[in-house]
Amino acid sequence: MNCKYFGECGACKVYEGGYEHQLALKLELNQERFLPFYSGDISVFESPHTHYRSRSEFKIWHDGETLYYAMNHIDKKGIVFIDECPQVSRPISVLMPKLLKAVKERNIGFKLFGVDFLSSKGGEIAVSLLYHRALDNEWRELASEIAAELNIYIIGRSRGQKIVIGQDFVTEILNVDGEEFRFNYIENSFTQPNSQVNEQMIAWALKNLFRADTDLLELYCGAGNFTIPFAKKFRKVLATEISKSSINAAKSNMLLNDVHNIEFVRMGVEEFVQALDGVREFNRMKDIDLKLYNINTIFVDPPRSGMDEDTCKFAARYENIIYISCNPETLARDLAILCQTHTVCDMALFDQFPYTHHAEMGVKLTRKGL
Template sequence: MNCKYFGICGACIVYEGGYEAGLLQKVELNRELFTPFYTDEISLFKSPSSHYRSRSEFKIWHEGEESIHYAMNRADKNGVLLIGECPQVSSAIFTLMPKLLKAIKREKIDFKLFGADFLSSSSGEIVVSLLYHRTLDSTWKETTEKIADELGIYIIGRSRGQKVIIKQDYVTEILHVNGDEFRFNYIENSFTQPNSQVNEQMIGWALKSLQNTDADLLELYCGAGNFTIPFAKKFRKVLATEISKSSINAAKTNMLLNSVDNIAFVRMAVEEFVEALDGVRVFNRMKDIDINSYEIKSIFVDPPRSGMDEATCRFASRYENIIYISCNPQTLARDLELLTKTHKVIDMALFDQFPYTHHAEMGVKLIKKI
């Protein structure tokens, strides 16, 4: 990726030698970190070297009353850098950025505008969230509807306590995994995987890791069903938990989009779910689920950056097969200290979701020791 802001913009901090050099550095760091648990080759799944981000956030910077710019934090943390383009973002977002800024200024809707967040699909659908320090009135809405029609996009206006939707607040992504097609509604301001092509590879690896199992699957931290729905094609039944109400609602919508009917989504914290599973407490949210009808041998977890706590690791250790996807190698290594007391790591993968940074997504497959 050629970027005129390398070394100045804080978004990309590993850029010397290009994409391959940064990736090699990332691989070596993680190979060393996980050597106590796994000494075979770590499978590597690369990202495109540019136009890989399907979601991105920019500041809007005002210079006097006449001009506005996109801006990012500087790498030296000394203020902001005004930018005209960003080759990280998807081709659709890249093309839209200057057109949108020009339309915003032309139509005079830039007053107290301080941010623009972009969400795109692989087919080029885009939702843009415009963030304001003022109340948005009917005039703003009428003007912004005209811009949305002109540019062929969806727009969300946000200010304190206010969300104004122009057309719709989601894009529909189509993922292609191992010859299958999966459809997902990605909702503005909710978590989605930022790198669609690496996400497809990640789902493919997880499916392959569970291909020789039978019975049912339990998933913790299921989000909007990114993994759950593909898993449903491989298992008799899937039981999936997530604490976020909006994510659970999105997951149920995505289940319908894919004509899947063998998933039970439950809005519950992991601690509550363990209590329900063990009969310690009765939860109304579980009233329609017959826990005794599940034969669970495999568990899939994709926790937040903080990883899993000790109690959740102990719970996961009950099952024969554990698939762990982690966005934080440090907390994954911490959790493996506990999980490898009962399980053996038989496969690891590195997914380069975040090129030109030190961040990596890791995948681990563990099986119970005999």
């Protein structure tokens, strides 16, 4: 990827030597980091070199009557005006100058301070316009004109306000091993930012799941990104997530894919363990008979903070563990606990965030002595 803002814009921090060099650095770093736990080959899954982000956020900077997209400077001192970004998906890239022009022409830029883009591979786009002022009917009318002109959805946000023009989500179609899965991605909620790498992560995890007439437990299920494809491989899936909005999205996505063998439970890990062990009863679990589940595989995809010690020990109850991590540092910390009882038998690096130090890792573990 060639970008005229390399060295200035803080979005990309590792760019010298090109894509292959930055990827090689990530692999070398993580091979060394995980050597105490695994000495085999780490499979590497590349990202497209450009136009890979389906979710992007930009500041809006006002210079007199002129509006600019802006990003933080790489040295964290000040900002950089930009008029293009080769990271973002092609639909977003094409839309960016048109949107700014339309905002200026309709004169709805007053106290606009940010723009968030969310796109699907098919070109659907939801744009969130963020304001430091209340939005009125005149704003709604003018924003509706822009939405119709550019064939996009617009969400206006200010303190205590959310105005939706069209809808507040896009529908993404993921192709995993020749099978299509549909997901409604809602603005202002977490979605995987790199769709192509996301497809590779799901395919890798599916390949490494232990197929049997058993059931799967998933922690941190989010909106069902992994859960729904996994349901094709197990008799039943029990999936937990603490976020109410994510659970609601997961249930909606399950129906969108005509999947019916998943139970989604809004519950943190600590509470779930208490329910599983019969320590406490929860109304949220009253319709779920845990005795009917035969679980020997657990899948976890925690936030950047990873899993705490108690959660690691809970995961270690199961014969097979698949762990997807967006933070190799906390993954290494957790493996120090998990590898007391389990052996790492496969690892993968997914280049979800090119031109940065970040990498997504996948780990397959089996209990020692099996």
